[in-house]
Amino acid sequence: MKKILVLGSGGQIGSELTMRLREVYGGANVVATDLNPERLTKSIQETGPTGKVDACQAQQIAEVVDKYNIDTIYNLVAILSATAEKNPMLGWNVGMGALINCLEISREKKCALFTPSSIGAFGPSTPLDGTPQDTIQRPQTIYGVTKVTGELLSDYYFKRFGVDTRSVRFPGLISYVTPPGGGTTDYAVDIYYAAVKGEDFVCPLKKGTLLDMMYMPDALNAAINIMEADASKLIHRNSFNVTAMHFDPEEIYSEVKKHYPNFKMTYEVEPIKQSIADSWPNWMDDSCARKEWGFKPEYDLPKMTKDMIEKLKIKFGK
Numbered sequence: 001m002k003k004i005l006v007l008g009s010g011g012q013i014g015s016e017l018t019m020r021l022r023e024v025y026g027g028a029n030v031v032a033t034d035l036n037p038e039r040l041t042k043s044i045q046e047t048g049p050t051g052k053v054d055a056c057q058a059q060q061i062a063e064v065v066d067k068y069n070i071d072t073i074y075n076l077v078a079i080l081s082a083t084a085e086k087n088p089m090l091g092w093n094v095g096m097g098a099l100i101n102c103l104e105i106s107r108e109k110k111c112a113l114f115t116p117s118s119i120g121a122f123g124p125s126t127p128l129d130g131t132p133q134d135t136i137q138r139p140q141t142i143y144g145v146t147k148v149t150g151e152l153l154s155d156y157y158f159k160r161f162g163v164d165t166r167s168v169r170f171p172g173l174i175s176y177v178t179p180p181g182g183g184t185t186d187y188a189v190d191i192y193y194a195a196v197k198g199e200d201f202v203c204p205l206k207k208g209t210l211l212d213m214m215y216m217p218d219a220l221n222a223a224i225n226i227m228e229a230d231a232s233k234l235i236h237r238n239s240f241n242v243t244a245m246h247f248d249p250e251e252i253y254s255e256v257k258k259h260y261p262n263f264k265m266t267y268e269v270e271p272i273k274q275s276i277a278d279s280w281p282n283w284m285d286d287s288c289a290r291k292e293w294g295f296k297p298e299y300d301l302p303k304m305t306k307d308m309i310e311k312l313k314i315k316f317g318k
């Protein structure tokens, strides 16, 4: 059975991935950590080992790896795109600090390592429709620069030292357990919270802004399945394009209105978010992930919308 360390368990992905990993591998085999352990959900605290780890401090990671005989690290530590753009040095130091520590510890202690990349690893000179797996990557955000650097370093550690690094380029992730942490795609989560709470919604991106998206259950499957994939079938490693749907604000608004006909959305464009979104793919080609390790998402926009609304109604007692 794998022995897994999750760094950043308190975040949007970590709060759900930790619980899925515990279902698959057993609670005692998945150590949940965060710089801010108060962010760990009650279910995480009650179902297995937890702790405070600053991923920018290599010694703190190494101690947990030794203590629990860890063989696999899920590194979920980063500062998301919109927040990083306001404080680029923070974005660089956290994203790169956590990654290089994970790579070195994985090399020394022979751990496998998963570190998500993002649609943010692309930029305006990338073909934005049907973005190929292997293409131009010249992002113009600090977040994107850390993601491309992370992809290159992770491939370097695999080729040079044999570290089993694997990764996916996640699109915007939509979920109801933990709110997103300051990204450009957050609006596609916030719109559901507003609708279910009976509030109007002000969209920070303009009509026609197409972006790839995915519902969290598909993202969790991707993160687990890529780490379970047969290594001999992987032509790529860091990172695979993966997507489940793409839409613009009008399309998600129409879908939400099917459930809440009186729901109102207006636009107040946030220039930083808009310029980031404009530089990201409209939709990616994820055929390599489908061929090399069987990626197959289950949720499209209508199916996700129905489930999000049902789950948020329970969350808010509506």
Ligand code: NAD
Binding pocket: 007, 008, 009, 010, 011, 012, 013, 014, 033, 034, 035, 036, 039, 053, 054, 055, 056, 075, 076, 077, 078, 079, 080, 094, 098, 115, 116, 117, 118, 119, 169, 170, 171, 172, 173, 174, 179, 180, 181, 182, 183, 185
């Ligand atoms: P998040 O911001 O919700 O969570 C990050 C977590 O890391 C937080 O709980 C935070 O407390 C913790 N953290 C910050 N600094 C730390 C440090 N020094 N040491 C330990 N923990 C620290 O992020 P997320 O949305 O869960 O994203 C996880 C990963 O997935 C990131 O690499 C992100 O770039 C990537 N990703 C996310 C999305 C998305 O839509 N959520 C899309 C593409 C890629």
Ligand code: AKB
Binding pocket: 080, 081, 082, 118, 119, 120, 143, 170, 171, 172, 173, 182, 183, 184, 185, 186
């Ligand atoms: C962000 O918007 O920063 C993230 C991402 C797509 O990487 N959600």
